[in-house]
Amino acid sequence: DQQVKQNSPSLSVQEGRISILNCDYTNSMFDYFLWYKKYPAEGPTFLISISSIKDKNEDGRFTVFLNKSAKHLSLHIVPSQPGDSAVYFCAGTQGGSEKLVFGKGTKLTVNP
Amino acid sequence: GAGVSQSPSNKVTEKGKDVELRCDPISGHTALYWYRQRLGQGLEFLIYFQGNSAPDKSGLPSDRFSAERTGESVSTLTIQRTQQEDSAVYLCASSLQRPGLTGGELFFGEGSRLTVL
Numbered sequence: 001d002q003q004v005k006q007n008s009p010s011l012s013v014q015e016g017r018i019s020i021l022n023c024d025y026t027n028s029m030f031d032y033f034l035w036y037k038k039y040p041a042e043g044p045t046f047l048i049s050i051s052s053i054k055d056k057n058e059d060g061r062f063t064v065f066l067n068k069s070a071k072h073l074s075l076h077i078v079p080s081q082p083g084d085s086a087v088y089f090c091a092g093t094q095g096g097s098e099k100l101v102f103g104k105g106t107k108l109t110v111n112p
Numbered sequence: 113g114a115g116v117s118q119s120p121s122n123k124v125t126e127k128g129k130d131v132e133l134r135c136d137p138i139s140g141h142t143a144l145y146w147y148r149q150r151l152g153q154g155l156e157f158l159i160y161f162q163g164n165s166a167p168d169k170s171g172l173p174s175d176r177f178s179a180e181r182t183g184e185s186v187s188t189l190t191i192q193r194t195q196q197e198d199s200a201v202y203l204c205a206s207s208l209q210r211p212g213l214t215g216g217e218l219f220f221g222e223g224s225r226l227t228v229l
Contacts, residue, residue, distance in 0.1 A: 004154070006154075034217070036218075036220075041222065042222055043116065043203055043205070043219075043220030043221050043222045043223055044155070044203070044218075044220045045219075045220070046217040046218065046219070049217070089154065089155065091155075098143065098145075098160045098162065098168060099157050099160065099168070099171070100155075100157070100218065101157070102147075102154040102155035102156075103154050104152070104153055104154040105154060
């Protein structure tokens with residue numbers, strides 16, 4: 001059972017436009033979510049997180065939205081830059097758990 | 113070092129051989145994780161170490177997989193009698209805290225790419 005789903009394997013946007021990456025989860029016990037970015041031949045790097053007590057968290061060009069009733073979160077990147085081209089992983093965890101459960105990732109390509 | 117260091121970066125082995133993968137976490141990080149990413153898949157949790165507590169081995173796919181950690185430093189992941197389905201990138205990560213707590217973000221190494229022929 002895939003607890004974290006990223007249904008779009010890839011996304012292509014123009015530089016300067018908004019990128020929206022989506023993530024759905026099935027485990028209602030998850031109360032903390034993270035986004036990681038991964039460049040080729042590098043390990044994933046932490047990008048932004050959100051607790052289930054919030055519905056939005058913003059950090060510069062990156063905003064994560066959480067809709068608990070829909071078990072859905074999204075990552076918005078505005079404006080998108082070519083350097084944002086990477087694979088983005090969504091992850092969820094249950095409070096007190098040490099395990100992050102990751103989705104399969106979405107490959108974002110930002111075209112100049 | 114400044115980040116999580118993993119070795120080897122690439123390993124090609126024959127089916128049935130044993131392999132050892134090494135991870136040096138960030139100094140001071142008490143938590144250490146092993147994940148793997150098979151082609152086209154997400155990151156799959158394998159094992160977690162926290163200080164002197166018993167490790168959480170619930171993600172290890174079979175008894176051919178084992179891992180050890182020396183105190184709060186180096187960890188080795190051992191795969192015995194490798195199979196072709198073991199081919200993956202094995203990622204090590206460390207953190208100060210559990211996810212969800214301040215400082216709980218995982219810092220990943222670059223991974224060890226294992227290819228079993």
